[in-house]
Amino acid sequence: MTSTTVEAVRLTKHYGGRSAVQDVSFTASQGEIVGLLGPNGAGKTTTIRLLTTVLVPTSGEFSIAGHPSTSASEIRRCIGVLPESSGYPAHQTGGEYLRFFARLYGLSRSKANSLAAELLATVGLEQRAESSVSTYSRGMRQRLGIARALINDPVVVFLDEPTLGLDPAGQAQVLDLIRTIAKTRAATVVLSTHLLPEVEDVCSKVVILNHGRVAGAGSVGEVISTALIEQSAELRVPIDLVERARNVLAGFPNLAIDQLSEQPDVLVLAVDGAGTSGGSGDVMNAALAAITAAGIPVLRFELEGARLSDAFFKMTSEAVA
Amino acid sequence: MTLQVAPPDVRTPEESRAITERQSGWLVIAEQESRDLWTSGRGSLLLFLFSILLSAVTYLTSTNQALNFLEQRESVNLVLQLAVAVGVLVTLVVSADGISGERERGTLESLLVTPVPRRSIIAGKLIAALTMWFATFVVTIPYVWVLARGVGILGQALALGFCVGTLVAVGLACVGLLISGVCNFNKTSIAASLFLMLILFAPTQLPSGLPQGWFFDVLRRANPVDSGLAYISSILVNGHSWTQDLSYLITPLLTAIIAGGALILAGPRLVRLTPGVNAG
Numbered sequence: 001m002t003s004t005t006v007e008a009v010r011l012t013k014h015y016g017g018r019s020a021v022q023d024v025s026f027t028a029s030q031g032e033i034v035g036l037l038g039p040n041g042a043g044k045t046t047t048i049r050l051l052t053t054v055l056v057p058t059s060g061e062f063s064i065a066g067h068p069s070t071s072a073s074e075i076r077r078c079i080g081v082l083p084e085s086s087g088y089p090a091h092q093t094g095g096e097y098l099r100f101f102a103r104l105y106g107l108s109r110s111k112a113n114s115l116a117a118e119l120l121a122t123v124g125l126e127q128r129a130e131s132s133v134s135t136y137s138r139g140m141r142q143r144l145g146i147a148r149a150l151i152n153d154p155v156v157v158f159l160d161e162p163t164l165g166l167d168p169a170g171q172a173q174v175l176d177l178i179r180t181i182a183k184t185r186a187a188t189v190v191l192s193t194h195l196l197p198e199v200e201d202v203c204s205k206v207v208i209l210n211h212g213r214v215a216g217a218g219s220v221g222e223v224i225s226t227a228l229i230e231q232s233a234e235l236r237v238p239i240d241l242v243e244r245a246r247n248v249l250a251g252f253p254n255l256a257i258d259q260l261s262e263q264p265d266v267l268v269l270a271v272d273g274a275g276t277s278g279g280s281g282d283v284m285n286a287a288l289a290a291i292t293a294a295g296i297p298v299l300r301f302e303l304e305g306a307r308l309s310d311a312f313f314k315m316t317s318e319a320v321a
Numbered sequence: 322m323t324l325q326v327a328p329p330d331v332r333t334p335e336e337s338r339a340i341t342e343r344q345s346g347w348l349v350i351a352e353q354e355s356r357d358l359w360t361s362g363r364g365s366l367l368l369f370l371f372s373i374l375l376s377a378v379t380y381l382t383s384t385n386q387a388l389n390f391l392e393q394r395e396s397v398n399l400v401l402q403l404a405v406a407v408g409v410l411v412t413l414v415v416s417a418d419g420i421s422g423e424r425e426r427g428t429l430e431s432l433l434v435t436p437v438p439r440r441s442i443i444a445g446k447l448i449a450a451l452t453m454w455f456a457t458f459v460v461t462i463p464y465v466w467v468l469a470r471g472v473g474i475l476g477q478a479l480a481l482g483f484c485v486g487t488l489v490a491v492g493l494a495c496v497g498l499l500i501s502g503v504c505n506f507n508k509t510s511i512a513a514s515l516f517l518m519l520i521l522f523a524p525t526q527l528p529s530g531l532p533q534g535w536f537f538d539v540l541r542r543a544n545p546v547d548s549g550l551a552y553i554s555s556i557l558v559n560g561h562s563w564t565q566d567l568s569y570l571i572t573p574l575l576t577a578i579i580a581g582g583a584l585i586l587a588g589p590r591l592v593r594l595t596p597g598v599n600a601g
Contacts, residue, residue: 052434054594073436081434087427091361103349104435148431 005030005156005188006051011060013046020046022212023060028156028188028205033178035199036192038209039316044192045084047209048158051190052081065155077105080149082142084160084192090134094125094144097133098151105152119147123177139170146177156188157181163195171195175202196309206308208315215315220308227311232270233284235291236300239265248294252287265299346437350445355452358415364453367411372460378403379464397468397478398557401461402550405486408457409546410518412490416450416497417514419443420592421507430594439589447494447584454490458483474557481553481563485573489549492576493521495584502591521546542569545576 006028013021021043028034036044049055051062053072067074088097095116102112120126123143128136136144142162149157159178163171175198182189193199199206200220208216208223216223237245242265249257249269258268271283288301304310358364382396423429432442462479469475497514504510524540524547541547552569555561584591 049430049594054430054433073438076434076436079434081431083427083430083434085427086431089357089426089428091357100349100353101431101435104346104432104437145431 003030004028005032005065006034006062006190008047008051008062009060011047011050011062012058013043013050013055014058019212021050021057021209024207024209024212024214025060026205026207026214026217028190030155030188031182031186032205033182033189033191033203035203035206036190036209037194037196037199037206037312038215041211042209042316043212044209045160046212048081048084048160048190048192052076052079052158077152078155080152080154080157080187082145082149082157082159082162084164086141086145088133088136088141088144090132092133093130094120094133094136094140094147095129097144098147101148101151115151119150120144122150123147124173137170139166139173142166142170142174143177146174146181150181150185153185154187156190158190158192160192161194162191163193163198171198178202196312197307200308208312210316216311223315224308224311227314231284232268232304234260234300234302234304235267235269235288235298236263236265237267237291237296237298241296242267244294245291245296248290248296249287251290252283254283255287345441346435347441347444347448350432350437350442351448352445354419354446354449358449358452364415364456367415367453368456368460371407371411371457374407375400375404375461375464379468383468393468393472394474395558397465397472397474398554400464400468401478401482401557402553404457404461404464405482405489405553406522406546406550408454408461409486409490409493410522411457412450412454413493413497413518414511414514415453416447416494417501417510418507419446419450419498420501421504421510422501424594425507429592433592433594439592440585442592443498443584443588447491447498450494450497451487451490454486454494458486478557481556485549485553485570488570488577489545489573492545492573492580495577495580499580499583499587499591502587542572545573548572 004027009025011021011024024043024047036047038044046055050057051064053075057069062069064075065078067078098116098119099112102115103109107115117126117129120129123146125140125143125147128140133141133144146159146162149159162174166174178189178191179202181187191203203220205219206217206223207214216226218226235245245267246257249255254271256270260266260268269284269287284303288298291298379400382399423432461482465478466475469478500513501510504513521544524544541551548569552566555566555569556563
């Protein structure tokens with residue numbers, strides 16, 4: 001049975017007259033990866049700093065692993081954090097760095113040594129354990145930061161832009177690591193990032209922030225359907241079967257069919273939302289099923305407006321407007 | 322590369338707390354901060370410059386018999402005063418980097434999310450800064466030994482320098498950490514502490530032949546460094562007992578108590594990402 005490990009209720013943070021975060025509410029459960037998304041300045045880092053007790057909320061409440069926001073010390077014992085643009089002491093080695101933090105959590109020198117070695121191996125840095133952090137690449141530093149975030153076997157791990165400035169291979173490594181943390185440690189991961197396609201793959205839940213407020217929250221599917229984006233699709237069939245495909249699709253009154261002049265074998269399908277029960281996704285599914293049932297081979301079917309990025313842009317641009 | 326995360330040994334928060342309480346966070350921080358200070362080269366460089374200054378002054382006071390009209394006791398007093406003054410003021414500058422430096426280097430937030438209390442973080446940093454004073458004092462010992470040979474004041478001079486210097490260093494290190502906590506930038510913190518260092522150091526270098534009225538005496542007693550040095554001088558040069566001029570130690574003691582108290586009270590509001598005691 002999974003339990004709620006993060007619960008934020010109307011979290012608000014003001015700096016003077018400026019509101020950084022306003023009425024942010026969401027929950028996360030054990031083993032869940034929650035993507036905290038939003039444009040720059042949306043309030044992602046402030047939200048993480050509130051939940052990690054670095055900042056004190058102006059109003060609102062939260063609890064981490066059952067500890068209320070007033071028990072900052074208890075919360076710090078059960079969280080791991082990779083802050084945004086985290087700095088590292090350049091003259092320390094990766095091993096020294098982790099041993100120091102392990103000892104801050106009360107481990108003896110020998111236990112700190114073995115835990116540091118284990119975590120360095122976990123993040124693939126065992127060969128560089130005794131190298132100075134100043135010689136690490138950005139990706140290696142981020143992985144070292146993640147290792148530090150795991151040092152106390154946290155119930156909740158907060159990662160603020162862990163893939164920032166990494167090349168695609170580095171991003172993939174970090175995301176793979178995040179997925180594994182949630183799976184093997186049953187930890188909740190709250191991940192702030194700009195990598196929308198990757199979030200869609202990794203996160204079980206997303207919270208989209210814009211101007212300090214929650215613009216959308218829920219599973220990826222829920223957020224996309226909440227955004228009510230007009231969906232369209234491109235269907236490619238063999239050129240000699242295009243007319244037959246048009247005839248099959250004509251049986252769907254809510255479906256507008258167009259043909260690309262530069263690609264005559266591609267049909268563009270758009271759902272007229274008015275009067276469509278069940279949503280545009282159902283119409284698209286039915287149309288695709290009809291095409292295949294008619295024995296027309298589908299060479300390509302690409303749905304537009306059904307990605308998290310589409311919902312993200314719609315939600316964040318709507319709030320601006 | 323596939324990264325594998327091993328399932329951890331489960332430790333309950335209660336167990337973690339018990340362990341954390343057994344091993345004091347301030348001690349771990351003090352140890353690491355001291356190591357950072359001395360292995361990064363910062364402390365070593367300051368100590369090297371300090372020893373050059375002390376060497377030059379000791380050489381001049383001990384070898385140039387034609388120009389040097391100082392008595393041997395006064396020579397010891399001069400070198401010891403310089404060592405104490407420079408040692409404690411360098412400690413002030415080192416402590417001024419404590420909080421603002423971590424903020425600027427982006428390493429503070431990682432420390433803030435550990436269960437170590439804010440006051441323990443300050444205590445650890447204070448102790449690390451004080452290692453600078455203790456190191457300068459250790460460097461001073463051979464110089465004082467060379468000058469004090471044959472006068473029979475070696476032990477007294479070293480004990481006096483250590484006690485008064487430590488008292489002043491504790492007060493100024495607390496002041497340095499307070500400055501560091503309220504400054505937006507590390508450069509501002511260092512500049513402010515250097516300015517304070519000049520204000521406190523300059524009066525100690527005024528020629529002793531200047532007319533000294535009540536105003537000068539008040540000024541001297543208000544300056545924790547100058548009044549501490551006056552106490553040393555009264556014992557080493559004037560031959561007073563340790564208890565005779567204790568009033569000179571009021572300002573160093575008050576500085577340590579007030580700055581230390583302010584650190585204890587305002588500590589949790591100082592060790593934060595946004596500087597200043599009133600920062601939200």
